[in-house]
Amino acid sequence: MTATAARPALAAASVPLPASRRRRWLRRYGLASLGAAIILAWILVALLAPLILPYLPDTVEVTKRLQPPEAAHWLGTDALGRDDLTRLLYGARISLSTGFIVVVVGAVFGTLLGGIAAYARGAVEELIMRATDLVLCFPPIILALAIAAALGIGTTNTIIAMLVVWWPKFARLARSLVLVQRSHEYVEAATVVGLTPARILLRHIIPNAIGPLVVLVTLDVGNAIITFAGLSFLGLGVVPPTPEWGSMVAEGRELVEQWWVAAFPGLAILTVVLGFNFLGDGIRDWLDPKARRR
Amino acid sequence: MWERYFVFLKGLVHGDLGISIASQRPVLDDIEQFAPATLELASVGFLLALVVGIPLGIIAAVRRDSWIDHLARLVSLVGVSSPTFWLAFIMLALFYGGLQVAPGPGRLDPIAFPPPTVTGLYLVDTALAGDWAAFRDALAHLILPSLVLAAATLGLLTRTTRASMLESMQQDYVRMARAKGLSEWRVILGHVLPNALIPVVTLGGLAYANLLTGAVMTETVFSWPGLGRYTFTSAAALDFPAIMGITLIVAVTYLVINLLIDISYALMDPRVVR
Numbered sequence: 395m396t397a398t399a400a401r402p403a404l405a406a407a408s409v410p411l412p413a414s415r416r417r418r419w420l421r422r423y424g425l426a427s428l429g430a431a432i433i434l435a436w437i438l439v440a441l442l443a444p445l446i447l448p449y450l451p452d453t454v455e456v457t458k459r460l461q462p463p464e465a466a467h468w469l470g471t472d473a474l475g476r477d478d479l480t481r482l483l484y485g486a487r488i489s490l491s492t493g494f495i496v497v498v499v500g501a502v503f504g505t506l507l508g509g510i511a512a513y514a515r516g517a518v519e520e521l522i523m524r525a526t527d528l529v530l531c532f533p534p535i536i537l538a539l540a541i542a543a544a545l546g547i548g549t550t551n552t553i554i555a556m557l558v559v560w561w562p563k564f565a566r567l568a569r570s571l572v573l574v575q576r577s578h579e580y581v582e583a584a585t586v587v588g589l590t591p592a593r594i595l596l597r598h599i600i601p602n603a604i605g606p607l608v609v610l611v612t613l614d615v616g617n618a619i620i621t622f623a624g625l626s627f628l629g630l631g632v633v634p635p636t637p638e639w640g641s642m643v644a645e646g647r648e649l650v651e652q653w654w655v656a657a658f659p660g661l662a663i664l665t666v667v668l669g670f671n672f673l674g675d676g677i678r679d680w681l682d683p684k685a686r687r688r
Numbered sequence: 689m690w691e692r693y694f695v696f697l698k699g700l701v702h703g704d705l706g707i708s709i710a711s712q713r714p715v716l717d718d719i720e721q722f723a724p725a726t727l728e729l730a731s732v733g734f735l736l737a738l739v740v741g742i743p744l745g746i747i748a749a750v751r752r753d754s755w756i757d758h759l760a761r762l763v764s765l766v767g768v769s770s771p772t773f774w775l776a777f778i779m780l781a782l783f784y785g786g787l788q789v790a791p792g793p794g795r796l797d798p799i800a801f802p803p804p805t806v807t808g809l810y811l812v813d814t815a816l817a818g819d820w821a822a823f824r825d826a827l828a829h830l831i832l833p834s835l836v837l838a839a840a841t842l843g844l845l846t847r848t849t850r851a852s853m854l855e856s857m858q859q860d861y862v863r864m865a866r867a868k869g870l871s872e873w874r875v876i877l878g879h880v881l882p883n884a885l886i887p888v889v890t891l892g893g894l895a896y897a898n899l900l901t902g903a904v905m906t907e908t909v910f911s912w913p914g915l916g917r918y919t920f921t922s923a924a925a926l927d928f929p930a931i932m933g934i935t936l937i938v939a940v941t942y943l944v945i946n947l948l949i950d951i952s953y954a955l956m957d958p959r960v961v962r
Contacts (some may be wrong), residue, residue, distance in 0.1 A: 531939050533897075535904060536919055540931050543923035620771045624905055627773045628920055643774050647909060653781045660774025667769040 426676020432669030436662075440486035478654065481637035482662055488638045489663070492549065492631075493619035496556045501611050503557070504564025509595050511565065512572035523569065526562035534559045535621060542630045552631045556621060567610060571603035578602075605681045613674035616667035623663055639663050708922070708930040715933035718918060723937075726907070726914035730899035732830055733837030737895070741842045742888065745849025749857065750876055760846050767843025776836045776909035783832060833910040837903060841895045848891050852884040859883070886956060893949040897942050 439446070511522040529537070541555035575581065576599065584594045623640030625631045627647075632638040639659040646655030708715050748760035856862070857880050865879045900915075907916035915934065922930035 531942055532935060533938060533942075536935065536938060539904065539919065539923045540935065543926060543931075616769060620769075623771055624773060627771075627905070628908065629924065640771075640773075643771075643777060647773075647777050656774070656777045657781070660771055660777065663771045663774065664766070664769055667771075668765060671765055671769055 423676065423680075425672040426680070429669040429672025429674075429676060432665055433673065436486050436490060436666055436669070439483050440490060443480070443483040443487070446483075478642075478658060481642060482639070482658055485637040485639045485642060485659060486662065486666075488549065488632060488636065489619050489623060489640075490666070492553055492622045493615045496553055496560055496618040496622065497611055497614045500557050500560030501564045501607065501614075504561035505568040505600065505607060507561065508565035508568030509572045509600060512569040512576065513591060513595050513599070519569075522565065526565045529559055529562045530566075532559070535624065538621065538625060539628065539630070542625055547630055547633060549632050549636075552622065552625050556618065556625075560618070563614075564607065564610065567606060568600075568603070571606060572599050575599045575603050609674055609678045609681065612670055612677055616670035616674075619663060619670075620667055708927055708933075715930050718930065719915065719933060719937055722913060722915045722918045725912060726900060726903055726916060729830065729833055729837060729907070729912060729914060730896065730903060733834035734841060734892075734896050734899055736834055736838040737841035737845055738892070740838075741845030742849050744842075745846040745888075746853055746876070746881065748846065748850045749853035752854070757850075760850060764843035764846040764850075767839045767841075768847075770839065771905075772836060772840065773905040773909055775839055776833070776906050779832045779836055780909065833906050833912055836910075837899055837906050841899060844895055845888065845892060848888050849884065852887045853880060856880050856884040882956070886953065889952055889956065890949055893945050893952075897945040900941055 507522050507526075511519040537559045538552075538555045541558055542552045545551035545555060572595070580602075581594060581599060584598050589598075622631055623638070623643070626638050626640030627644045629641075629644065632641055634641065639662055642659035643656045646652065646657075646659075649655050707713065708718055744756075744760045744763070748757040751757055861883075862875060862879055865875045870878070903912070903914060903916035904920050905916070906912065907914045908920055911917070915937075918930070919934050921927075922934065
């Protein structure tokens with residue numbers, strides 16, 4: 395006990411707590427920490443992929459096509475003899491970054507529009523909120539599919555198509571949050587002091603209303619990753635030689651006998667999305683003690 | 689641009705959605721041809737999700753923190769987090785490729801003739817024709833895709849039912865019912881459940897609308913000749929009259945289901961009517 399307690403603060407988590415407290419800590423933060431660990435691990439291997447892998451994602455070895463998982467190729471090889479593990483880790487770069495980009499840009503854009511709508515009221519609010527209604531009355535995947543098809547294949551085009559359908563939910567949430575904040579006295583005080591509306595919105599209201607938005611962002615990255623992979627699976631996302639999880643599943647979907655080609659990239663998507671769901675749920679419980687008890 | 693819009697509107701009020709570029713047939717005919725397959729698939733999938741998801745959510749809430757609660761949470765999380773297209777592949781690889789207990793993609797055996805069209809729902813049509821071998825064939829082909837389709841909805845329904853049950857179990861009328869000496873299951877089924885179902889109906893309705901319109905992935909993997917696959921092929925071929933027709937049908941479906949949900953509130957909760 396004394397020996398472990400003498401360790402630096404970094405090891406604090408491993409200091410043995412009384413059993414009851416440790417159990418409570420696990421119950422409260424266990425899943426969220428697991429989620430964060432999964433996400434961090436994926437980000438790490440995606441960044442370090444060139445250092446830890448002996449292959450390149452587009453090295454074709456026709457003699458070794460469709461090898462089952464073995465010592466030289468842990469996850470087997472695909473129809474062109476490319477190493478599946480290599481493609482999986484390089485694919486993490488595309489899947490993670492597109493997920494982040496879509497959600498973060500969509501959230502910033504949506505939050506600003508929703509905030510402006512709630513703050514300006516009147517005709518501006520009508521215009522913005524009716525625009526969100528317009529987008530929300532289509533199922534997201536079909537609208538994104540149609541837009542992505544019209545723009546043409548490519549990562550950027552697919553991200554643009556997804557952004558078009560992504561911002562409205564943030565606009566709605568932000569509007570309702572800002573409407574609540576607006577009635578508080580500190581907003582009145584800021585107005586009396588003579589601050590500009592833009593400053594009040596950006597510096598005072600939005601920081602106070604940001605909690606639920608952070609939860610939605612975290613839960614939503616998983617959604618965005620699934621949607622992007624889905625569009626790629628349908629042949630719209632990335633241009634073929636680029637390794638990406640959705641298109642890897644698509645390449646393997648006819649190969650029922652060689653299940654490893656499609657199974658592992660999908661498993662990768664599942665773990666990442668689970669990670670974001672764990673983390674998002676954890677943050678929600680942390681911000682909202684009422685939900686925690688449930 | 690404006691003129692074309694008015695031409696489109698004029699066709700619309702006459703029940704004409706234009707000619708599909710890819711199939712060279714009226715879009716409405718195409719949609720009529722593909723809609724029953726999707727309706728059948730989505731309905732069976734939704735039924736599966738309802739039958740499993742709601743009881744699972746109820747039991748999870750009643751036996752909170754028991755192993756069944758943890759199982760329910762795991763099922764719902766995995767259901768929500770798995771990409772549909774991948775789940776569809778895994779099911780096919782496992783039950784069709786590996787174990788060979790399920791039939792392959794499509795609605796019927798490739799050599800079988802489709803039943804005489806009455807409703808377009810193969811289950812109904814084969815039963816009407818009294819062709820039980822074909823009925824079994826159609827049912828067997830339905831199992832895998834509807835399971836896949838049910839997975840995400842199942843997760844959503846279980847989660848919502850559980851949360852909503854827990855919320856409603858803390859209300860005063862539940863304590864009252866317990867104080868009256870009602871048995872635990874009468875309290876749960878008679879008092880907690882009806883109050884807890886309202887958010888479940890809302891989400892369930894939207895989920896059904898999503899199933900009807902969002903079967904794109906499942907239908908593509910299972911070569912299911914429904915609206916989802918039609919959406920995908922039209923989008924890939926840039927067949928704009930078809931895409932516009934589909935989005936219109938989809939929006940109308942959403943509207944109708946939302947209306948039905950609102951009406952069902954009035955039926956379930958007398959307080960809404962007043």
